Amino acid sequence: MNAIDLSSPFRSQRWNALWRYTWSLLLVLLASAISFPLHFVIAAENLVMLYLAAVVLAAVFLGRGPAILASLLSVLTFDFFLVEPRLSLSVADTQYLLTFFGLLAVGLVISTTVTQLRTQVEIVRQREAHTAALNSLSQDLTSAVLLSDMLRSVVQHIHQSFSTRVVVFLPDQEGLSLAADSSPDDALRPVDLSRAEDMFHSLPGTSDPGEPGQLEYLPLRTSYGLVGILGIDPGEEKKALVSTTQRSLLRGFANLAALAIERARLAEQASQAQVLQNTERLQHALLSSISHELRTPLVSITGALSTLLETGAINSPDQQSAREELVETAYEEARHMNLLVGNLLDMSRLESGALRLSLEPCDLEDLAGIAIARFGERRHNRTVQTSFAPDLPLIEMDVNLMVEVLVNLLENAAKYSPEASTIEIACSMAGESACIEVSDQGPGIPAEDLERVFNKFYRSPHMQHVAGLGLGLSISKGIVEAHGGHIQAHNRPAGGLTISICLPARQGVNGT
Amino acid sequence: MTEDGLRILVVDDERAIRRFLRASLSTHGYTVLEAANGSEALAITAEQRPDIIFLDLGLPDMDGIQVTQQLREWTDTPIIILSVRDRESDKIQALDAGADDYLTKPFGMGELMARLRGVLRRSLQSGTGEPVFTAGSLTVDLACRQVTKDGQEINLTPTEYDILKILVQNAGKVLTHQHIILKVWGGGYAEEAHLLRVNISNLRRKIEADPGRPELIITEPGVGYRLRIQL
Structure with missing residues (x-):
């Protein structure tokens, strides 16, 4: 981009000027060299035309100064070599002053016109270059999706065109922050955030030229208002931004950037609205599922208790067993409800980050014992078989929460396994981790569901006939991960599902 | 009653x-x-x-x-x-x-x-002090420092006996970890917390019918232990 080639060293320009004047001198010498032998045949007055040619050439190709030099030298050499008395400047009559002024006028007129023309051509060429630069940025912005990509191409393009540092500030929750920087390592000029912030909040008309040695700030504005601030390093003595065409190019860049930022913002808002809608849908599903899950046990409880209340119905001794069954049902269902409420509470604690672990060393055998007692083998008509590797260390954990995890896993295993089957709990060490495996003799789950069973409210489509909220495993996962462990599910080769938990075994003090 | x-x-x-x-x-x-x-x-x-x-x-x-x-x-x-x-x-x-x-x-x-x-x-x-505690098949005679299960005498280490004694003296009541540690070791926490768990585990192996499903020494998760009465 030669139009904005600002970095050409001053010295080369000076050298260039010297060269042009030398060329102008050579042109006059050439004209003299041709006309001297000719003046024997052609009248000296006509040979002026040769000098005129030299002046014209100088004016066209070398500029105004060399043209003036050429006219002056032409008159002098013409007078010196071709006018009587030759080889002297002693001209009695001043008629050749007219020739001199003629030559000078031609030189000036032509050189001025040519300079103007050349400037115009230069401007057109610059405009073309600017349009190309804007076009290329515009294309990049169209293909970019992420705001960060857009900002990166904005600063890159401006940096390419101006060879200087470019930054973009965008508003966020706390005010304004640096969103993109073409040369983050440049420590030469301080990025003055407070000045950009002042500008952003006071909404001044145009740009802020700033103090010397600081970045210059421009507002990024769309029809809806200010969307950000563009900062550019004006360079030494503002060389980078000196011409109006460069300013207009910068404004063009700024407009494109503002539009791109606004587009990204609007897209973001649209996707947020989508998320919100999804959340609402999820909450609705959650609410209906929870009320269904809580109401189902209530139906049994209310039914059983109201039957018992109508004492006449079941008061005879022979209906003792019916009465006991009603009471047992009500008690079981109430227990189930309590478990559900506990799970919901845990879920909300996990979600809100209010879950705090109170760690204590725990014997895995003790842990399993508490969980089995709370699970109730007889109640579920399942036998729990335990096995422990020898010399298991004590594991640091929140015992209450880990008991909840195990109870959830046992309840799950009971839910999906045949009556009177065995559930196994096996504890062992795997490297630096203690692993607890809970396995059932149920049907297992399809391989594609092995990951998803830990998602909140996920219920396998194959298991819709079994009641549940789909909370137990996701809570277990949350609790295990809060301990720095992990949980996974896999199908056993012989059938059934195994959920394995691995907890980090921080080797503490070992007792004797 | x-x-x-x-x-x-x-x-x-x-x-x-x-x-x-x-x-x-x-x-x-x-x-x-x-x-x-x-x-x-x-x-x-x-x-x-x-x-x-x-x-x-x-x-x-x-x-x-x-x-x-x-x-x-x-x-x-x-x-x-x-x-x-x-x-x-x-x-x-x-x-x-x-x-x-x-x-x-x-x-x-x-x-x-x-x-x-x-x-x-x-x-x-309280005050009178009952020298012999019985729960299921377990008998603890605090006066003679004698522990028997199904009539068989059980050998306990001094620490195990101390823990059992406190539990028996407070039978049915939950005792916090800190309380037991204070009574048995006289203080401390980190090392004794481990020692307490290990001793309870060993004690269960000696007095429980199924140490994996304890029926005498009950763990109150995060709080402490309780010796169950009324079996």
């Missing part, structure tokens, strides 16, 4: 819970007094001298822990906390304030009656 006619003060701001406890406890032959808040509880305890207090923690006028502390300034009437608060720190705080036991709502009546009998038994025998 020797406990017949005992007076129980139920402190709870929920009418439904007072009503259900009154109904259940009356069938067991207890007299039930009721208080709906902390100040009422303090007044009734002073005037009517109940034999045992069931106390809720979330009372409208003051916290149950505060009520416990104020009661403990002048009376040793046994207090059982009945609360929905299930965090270990709440339980430990209540026990440290002087409560005799802690039961999380919702609870089964069987569990409540077991705790009630445990607390009563301790308060009735």
Whole structure:
């Protein structure tokens, strides 16, 4: 981009000027060299035309100064070599002053016109270059999706065109922050955030030229208002931004950037609205599922208790067993409800980050014992078989929460396994981790569901006939991960599902 | 039953819970007094001298822990906390304030009656000291330092015996880890916390029928241990 080639060293320009004047001198010498032998045949007055040619050439190709030099030298050499008395400047009559002024006028007129023309051509060429630069940025912005990509191409393009540092500030929750920087390592000029912030909040008309040695700030504005601030390093003595065409190019860049930022913002808002809608849908599903899950046990409880209340119905001794069954049902269902409420509470604690672990060393055998007692083998008509590797260390954990995890896993295993089957709990060490495996003799789950069973409210489509909220495993996962462990599910080769938990075994003090 | 006619003060701001406890406890032959808040509880305890207090923690006028502390300034009437608060720190705080036991709502009546009998038994025998404790097949003779299971003498290490002795002396009551550590080792925490777990595990291997499903030494997760009575 030669139009904005600002970095050409001053010295080369000076050298260039010297060269042009030398060329102008050579042109006059050439004209003299041709006309001297000719003046024997052609009248000296006509040979002026040769000098005129030299002046014209100088004016066209070398500029105004060399043209003036050429006219002056032409008159002098013409007078010196071709006018009587030759080889002297002693001209009695001043008629050749007219020739001199003629030559000078031609030189000036032509050189001025040519300079103007050349400037115009230069401007057109610059405009073309600017349009190309804007076009290329515009294309990049169209293909970019992420705001960060857009900002990166904005600063890159401006940096390419101006060879200087470019930054973009965008508003966020706390005010304004640096969103993109073409040369983050440049420590030469301080990025003055407070000045950009002042500008952003006071909404001044145009740009802020700033103090010397600081970045210059421009507002990024769309029809809806200010969307950000563009900062550019004006360079030494503002060389980078000196011409109006460069300013207009910068404004063009700024407009494109503002539009791109606004587009990204609007897209973001649209996707947020989508998320919100999804959340609402999820909450609705959650609410209906929870009320269904809580109401189902209530139906049994209310039914059983109201039957018992109508004492006449079941008061005879022979209906003792019916009465006991009603009471047992009500008690079981109430227990189930309590478990559900506990799970919901845990879920909300996990979600809100209010879950705090109170760690204590725990014997895995003790842990399993508490969980089995709370699970109730007889109640579920399942036998729990335990096995422990020898010399298991004590594991640091929140015992209450880990008991909840195990109870959830046992309840799950009971839910999906045949009556009177065995559930196994096996504890062992795997490297630096203690692993607890809970396995059932149920049907297992399809391989594609092995990951998803830990998602909140996920219920396998194959298991819709079994009641549940789909909370137990996701809570277990949350609790295990809060301990720095992990949980996974896999199908056993012989059938059934195994959920394995691995907890980090921080080797503490070992007792004797 | 020797406990017949005992007076129980139920402190709870929920009418439904007072009503259900009154109904259940009356069938067991207890007299039930009721208080709906902390100040009422303090007044009734002073005037009517109940034999045992069931106390809720979330009372409208003051916290149950505060009520416990104020009661403990002048009376040793046994207090059982009945609360929905299930965090270990709440339980430990209540026990440290002087409560005799802690039961999380919702609870089964069987569990409540077991705790009630445990607390009563301790308060009735306090002072006299019962030298021989029996639970199921286990017999602990504190006078002779002798522990037998199914008539067979069991060898315990001195630490194991010390732990068992404290549990027996407080049979039925939950003892916090810190309390046991203080009584057995005289203080400390980190190392003793591990030692306590390991000793309990070893003790279970010696006195429990199935150490994986302990029926004598019950773990109260995050709080401590309890020696179960009334097998």
